[in-house]
Amino acid sequence: MLAFVSPALRAAGDFLPAIVFDFGGKFDRSFNQSASEGAERFKKETGVAYREFEITNAAQREQAMAQLAKRGATIIVAVGFTQASAVEKVAKQFPQVKFTIVDAVVDLPNVQSVNFREQESSYLCGMAAALASKTGKVGFVGGMDIPLIRKFALGYLEGARRVNPQVEVFQNMTGTTPAAWGDPTKGAELARSQFGRGADVVFHAAGATGLGVMQAAKDLGKLSIGCDSNQNYLQPGSVLTSAVKRVDVAVYTAFKSAREGKWRAGPIVLGLAEQGVDYALDEHNRSVMSAKMAEALNAAKSDIISGKLKVAEYRTP
């Protein structure tokens, strides 16, 4: 296998970064897009081009990574938890190639695992939802039912309960397969069902499915909360805030540190303190997010950073 990796392919000092996107594609206006923005920023700043691959079916992952490694990639960033098994396999085959996986942990000497404390930003969004809700009922629409999404849901629930202990939180998952990340029709239907039961703010953690959630909120004159990327601009005035997850920073840092020789294998966890996650406030949501609300969120934020406030993390039962 190693015979394929001819050193001649890669002249000394030739730095070739690569990125493999997950289901949903790099224009999902959410998780993958954020990753893509990080890679673009790196390209713009350094002038180094990167290779990319968008997954359309599960079988392509391993092949794509092996292909990129064979063709001389220095570092391969795999975005998304579904890539973990592929990274594990390919990283063993190409021990001299650096791998960074986002949202999963792969314990190998040449793999860096970047994870986020999504519960912290979700907690702030839960607070925002409960503060903005007039009915005392808020909703959550998840994509695929996996521990990562449960982590969002739990943080959201805790945040909402802190503001209003009596708050009712409706929770729906779109599906149990990766197709659940790309079904906006279903997302809209789930959101409508929650609005129908009295919710007036719905938070989505569902990739492209969430676009349907936000559309439904807009159509019905309710509020939605975006996820991963700052999605406030998608439906201005109807998006309360977004649980921003700086996948772009993770990708950018991985590329940059690898180029400068500072890249280290092992686990990295980014939370509010590391500015890896946050809630979004900009000109698109100022009309719905009052200064008082932002103040409450910022207070909770500094409490979480200082460790005064602990947000529970979802653990698989």
Add this chain to the structure above:
Amino acid sequence: METYTLIILLLAATLRVATPLLLAALGGMFSERAGVIDLGLEGKLLGAAFASAAVSAVTGSAWLGLGAGILTAVGLALIIGFACITHRGNQVVAGMAITLMVGGLGPTLGLAWFNLGGQTPQLDGAGQRFTALVWPWAQTAREHPWPGLLYAELLSGQNLLVYVAALLVPVSGWILAQTRFGLRLRAVGENPHAVETAGISVTWLRYRALMISGVLCGVAGTYLATAASAGFVRDMTAGKGYLALAALIFGQWRPWPTLGACLLFAFTDALATRCQGVALPLVGVMPVQFILALPYALTVVLLAGLAGKTLAPRALGIPYAKDK
């Protein structure tokens, strides 16, 4: 009172989910009653969804989008016709081929035109989508839940295509049962040789049946992309074409039973959505996986219960050759 509201909201969701299924199933009915298996439903839906979203995004008109969706689906239907009627190809293979082709072609064209990774731009301008039509006094009616809520949530507040779909059930029933065209169409699906003997072109009849299927799939695809959501996303039909085919078979290739089947599938889907995370009597909170599998499990059970009783058109799936 709470139960009443819940039921009304469930039924409203059922209508929204059933509309694309019904349109596609009625399209499939015309094709299959003429003897051509319509496995290309999924592909035609997807193609129409893409075309309508793309055209609506560029021109800003949902109506032009609808036109493009219909043209695309009819075009795809004609390709199937060319393969299966003119060249007597295998209908199952042709339908699958169309579905697979569109699955790749839509996102590819989308990538080339919009540079958004195969999606179309989000439709949010005025007139780019088919939005809910609110009937007079719907807001006032809400104050008197019975029967006001029924009026406000079910009759009013749907988009135009929902009403079109509902109207098409009696219309197709009438066409198939009462008109000369409908009678001939059914005859061609039962015994094409007899039809040919009477001096009527089997080929032309089947082509027309496929085109009708194309038109209806075009409307269904447009509904998905410009009414139910706001733009095209890769594989957004998510198997609705196949579900429509199942509804058609379950409905025994007749319009009213097919409507019933579509409503049933849509209702289980809407119910599944609402049962998630709700504690049910006796059993408590059901696991999400179980709830999500429910509509499909029901489909299998219902179709299995019908085994051996299906009244498929007799010439269904058999390419017609004049000289045999």
